[in-house]
Amino acid sequence: MRKTTVGAAAIASALIASLTLASGGPATATTAADSTAAHRTASAKGLTQTGLPVLVDPVAGLTYDPDQANQSWYVTAHVTAGGHRYGFLAHYLNSGFGKQGxxxxxxxxxxxxxxxYTKxxxxxxxxxxxxxxQGVDIHTDNITWTGDSKEMKLRAKVPEGTIDVTFxxxxxxxxxxxxxxxxMFGDAQYxxxxxxxxxVDTSGTLTLGGRAEKVRGQSWVDRQWGPLPDISTGRASWSWMNLNLSNGDKISVWNQKYDGKKTDFATILKPDGTQTVAEATLAPDESTLWTSPTTGKSYPTRWKVTIPGEQAKLNVTVYAKNQELTVPGPGYEGSAxxxxxxxxxxxxxxxxxxLTNGQ
Incomplete structure (x- = not known):
């Protein structure tokens, strides 16, 4: 499988210049499952009309590409089972960090x-x-994830039991x-x-301590690939959220830092399929730090997310503080x-x- 990269750096430079939005107005595009982009605005709010080219194929893009050193298949879910609400994550990361990767x-x-919490x-x-x-085909001791953009199966294991679901x-x-x-970091080399x-409609079974409960809920499947710096040096870090809102909007929010330089933006998918790229701020509440007894790293447990173009002021609070992951290095993946x-x-x-690199 090959990805279309012709002119990508030039397109990105133009996009960043136009989407920095000195005027405060976001850019929009409408996209559909066949990877086409329409030329219309998101709403009657005076948003800038654009026709951005879609540079990935969401069907073919699920497949492993051996030419890409850094690749991620990531799913998070918010479901109900046995009268309780659960969040779960399954993540396979193939990394080119370090000498061996x-x-x-x-x-x-x-x-x-x-x-x-368990992991x-x-x-x-x-x-x-x-x-x-073709499609997702991952088989490890704790993840079996197969399927395509129409239907996927996941079996994921933790010490106390298993998640068996259909996406x-x-x-x-x-x-x-x-x-x-x-x-990444506003640098075309990344x-x-x-x-x-x-x-993603999600159904199946959650088995913990030998007790099986039916699962129902929603998931978010995320796919990413491309070169990254070695974040273990401490020069680079990021914060990212995948917001699922009651008004139907789905939002990917990035806060990226490299040698003190910050790059923040949000991509907003509206219920009608229209997408908006907008300025955003993801600010941690430093008074809510939780320090890991395992690694000594500190992580915020509350944040404020603002998206001026949407008149959005959001408060984010984790459901449990101790959602640190330590392989390959300390980081945080927290349901909130x-x-x-x-x-x-x-x-x-x-x-x-x-969160990468703690605080």
């Missing part, structure tokens, strides 16, 4: 009512458990930066591609609740917050 297969589950993390040689079979994506694809392409299937206002109206929701 490697892979990691990670699973976590949190009871969003009680704060109970499984496995370090692997590069590309272990991957194949170039059925529906609705529109979210293309980060409106095209599926963006330079050309990354990312898209999401943010509306969202409250606040959006377009001057009350809104609720949920998300996962991904």
């Amino acid at each position: 490697g892979a990691v297969s990670r699973v976590s589950i949190v009871n969003e009512d009680t704060g109970w 499984s993390e496995i370090a692997l040689p590069p590309a272990t458990g991957l194949s170039d079979k 059925r994506p529906r609705g529109s694809t979210l293309y980060n930066m409106g095209t599926g392409y963006f330079p 050309s990354n591609y990312e898209y999401a299937l943010p509306t 609740a969202v409250t606040g206002t959006y377009d001057h109206r009350p809104v609720t929701g949920n998300t996962y917050i991904e």
Whole structure:
């Protein structure tokens, strides 16, 4: 499988210049499952009309590409089972970091009512458990994830039990930066591609301590690939959220830092399939730091997300503080609740917050 990269750096430079939005108005594009982009605005709010080219294929893009050193298959879910709300994560990362590189297969589950948390993390040689079979085809000791953009099966293991679910994506694809392409840290040498299937009906079974419960809920499947710097040096870090809001909007929010330089933006998928790329701020509440007894790293447990173009002021609070992952290095993948206002109206929701390098 090959990805379209011709002119990507030039497109990104133009996009960043136009989407920095000195005038405060976001750019929009409408996208559909067949990877086409229409030329219309998101609403009657005076948003800038654009026709951004879509640079990824959400069907073919699920397949492992051996030519890409850094690749990620990531799914988070918010479901109900046995009268409780749960969040779960399954993540396979094939990384080119360091001299040899490697892979990691990670699973976590949190009871969003009680704060109970468990995880499984496995370090692997590069590309272990991957194949170039069309679609997702991942097989490790704690993740078996197969299927395509119409239906996927996931079996994920933690010490206390298993998650066995079927994913059925529906609705529109979210293309980060409106095209599926963006330079991490605003630097074209780190050309990354990312898209999401943010509306995925999820059903199956959660088995913990020998007790099986039916699962129902929603998942967000995220796919990303492209070169990255070695974040273990401490020069680069990021915060990321995948917001699922009660008004139907799905939002990917990035806060990227490299040698003190910040790059922030949000990609918003509207219920009608229209996408908006907008300025955003993801600000941690430093008074809520939780320090890991395992690694000594500190992580915020509350944030404020603002998106001026949407009149959005959102509060994000984790369901449990101890959602740290330590393989390949300390980081945070935390299920969290969202409250606040959006377009001057009350809104609720949920998300996962991904943090690298702690504080």
